């Protein structure tokens with residue numbers, strides 16, 4: 198029998214792929230999204246679409262009634278800079294909204310599993326030696342990271358005290374089709390768009406800073422694995438947290454070269470001033486997810502960048518006026 202899956206934020210970049218992945222294994226999917234940053238064209242056909250804020254009573258009542266087997270909670274304010282500019286709004290959207298879901302789950306007559314989209318890029322501090330493993334000290338440097346970590350603490354509390362079934366997935370830098378350039382890994386989307394426009398790629402600092410770039414299809418697969426994995430009971434913060442990345446560091450210089458290769462392009466690469474406070478080295482250990490969720494990334498960086506670039510090229514072609522199309526094609 199197919200399960201009932203609720204995907205919050207399912208009109209967004211990652212959430213729409215999560216919805217796709219559950220549909221592909223035969224589950225019934227409901228998407229809740231307020232379209233604050235999501236797009237209608239991202240929502241896959243075949244889902245029940247509820248246009249609402251996750252805090253809306255109609256959403257919370259359905260969760261409290263026990264309608265869903267699994268709740269993948271991706272709806273969030275994801276812009277780190279916005280969280281710095283307005284931490285109160287960030288906390289409302291990222292902490293209080295999640296707390297509302299936990300409270301609704303607590304009232305439910307049956308146990309659903311909550312799979313929460315957390316972050317590996319923003320909860321571990323700058324002071325640990327990568328790769329970051331789950332028990333490493335947490336030292337978030339933005340209200341966004343603090344909010345994600347706070348929700349994880351609440352989840353551990355609700356699991357321990359109220360017996361809720363919760364899992365946190367701490368994503369590294371996610372990239373892929375449908376990405377907007379404003380996300381944590383927006384650099385891939387930005388580079389693709391600049392190559393399509395024939396513009397130079399700008400690298401801040403010397404480009405040696407590293408990140409862990411994971412393909413969005415692999416992140417969606419991690420949600421599907423987490424939905425049914427048999428995992429030990431949650432006792433404290435890290436017990437049911439899993440890093441989702443590749444375990445491989447990639448420098449910005451290497452990323453720029455790989456995208457150029459994927460695109461068959463050779464636009465110039467320019468170096469700008471280093472951004473103050475930018476983390477220099479960040480990648481995560483994925484050993485726990487491999488073992489505990491039976492998940493591992495399947496898409497190589499080169500293949501993932503090719504799929505991503507192709508998607509941006511296709512979108513640019515579709516948006517271009519007819520007389521501009523031959524020129525766009527030359528870049529693809």
Ligand SMILES: NC(=O)c1ccc[n+]([C@@H]2O[C@H](COP(=O)([O-])OP(=O)(O)OC[C@H]3O[C@@H](n4cnc5c(N)ncnc54)[C@H](O)[C@@H]3O)[C@@H](O)[C@H]2O)c1
Pocket residue numbers: 205206207208209210211212229230231232233234235236249250251252270271272273274275290294314315316317318367368369370371372377380381382
């Ligand atoms: N992109 C990354 O690299 C990355 C890394 C780590 C964690 N994450 C987390 O993954 C999740 C998805 O991120 P994304 O990159 O797909 O972002 P996104 O902005 O594309 O998706 C978020 C979606 O949530 C919706 N939304 C926001 N607030 C809402 C609310 N109150 N009610 C209903 N819908 C709401 C938006 O309209 C959007 O469709 C987020 O929780 C984010 O923090 C992303």
